[in-house]
């Protein structure tokens with residue numbers, strides 16, 4: 181029996197592990213794929229204080245070493261269900277059943293993809309889901325933002341301070357973002373609003389983004405726009421665990437979409 185089991189070995193899970201070990205809790209971290217989480221896939225990280233430029237994999241190796249230094253036990257196993265048995269949490273995992281007094285779910289979230297041609301192949305090569313992470317790579321270049329909610333508009337404003345031109349593609353006539361954010365976006369001289377437009381395809385050349393094909397849904401006209409970056413902000417899928425997806429709904433972020441219990445999300 182563990183005091184604490186942490187589900188997920190990304191930055192959040194490893195950080196929780198460090199604190200738990202320092203609190204002298206008997207802790208186990210379970211990770212179903214590879215320790216490090218999504219950030220381990222990033223080539224360069226430039227926004228983590230103390231590390232002006234480091235690869236995601238190298239940063240996560242340091243997180244893991246740090247957690248292990250305090251004695252964190254890490255095992256590769258996926259958690260498929262959690263149930264509460266008189267205050268004790270029983271975890272069904274791909275490697276058998278485990279018990280703990282408490283569980284921290286740090287299973288991360290995934291940006292929702294558009295599913296248009298070119299998106300998957302060019303992710304990390306001009307297609308991004310994080311302006312804070314990747315915006316500085318597009319200084320004085322042309323970028324496109326897809327989405328019409330708070331996140332899309334906020335990130336468009338942020339990108340307008342870096343990029344030469346920011347095209348904002350939104351499928352509706354009106355933006356859903358809060359009015360203040362919209363005003364900021366509209367006041368940015370280098371933001372071009374493409375209302376009632378949808379992104380149809382992202383086109384690459386030499387393995388990087390070169391153009392984006394957009395359709396005016398009122399006229400049906402499709403045209404190519406030359407851009408070096410495409411930022412997609414159309415929602416987030418939270419990776420939920422079936423038994424625990426309900427009790428934490430109150431804390432979900434506004435743009436969050438829930439994985440159905442069958443786990444059919446992206």
Ligand SMILES: Cc1cc2nc3c(=O)[nH]c(=O)nc-3n(C[C@H](O)[C@H](O)[C@H](O)COP(=O)(O)OP(=O)(O)OC[C@H]3O[C@@H](n4cnc5c(N)ncnc54)[C@H](O)[C@@H]3O)c2cc1C
Nearest residue numbers: 188189190191192211212217218219222258259287288313
């Ligand atoms: C390509 C890319 C580049 C990025 N670049 C930056 C950047 O430069 N700067 C920045 O600040 N952020 C960046 N991000 C965002 C950053 O990766 C996330 O904010 C961060 O990884 C979130 O950490 P997390 O621990 O909450 O979740 P995750 O990193 O998603 O970790 C969750 C972990 O839980 C595991 N897991 C899920 N379900 C289960 C289960 N049932 N059982 C066991 N394990 C499970 C997953 O396998 C995963 O390892 C980038 C993301 C990507 C994809």
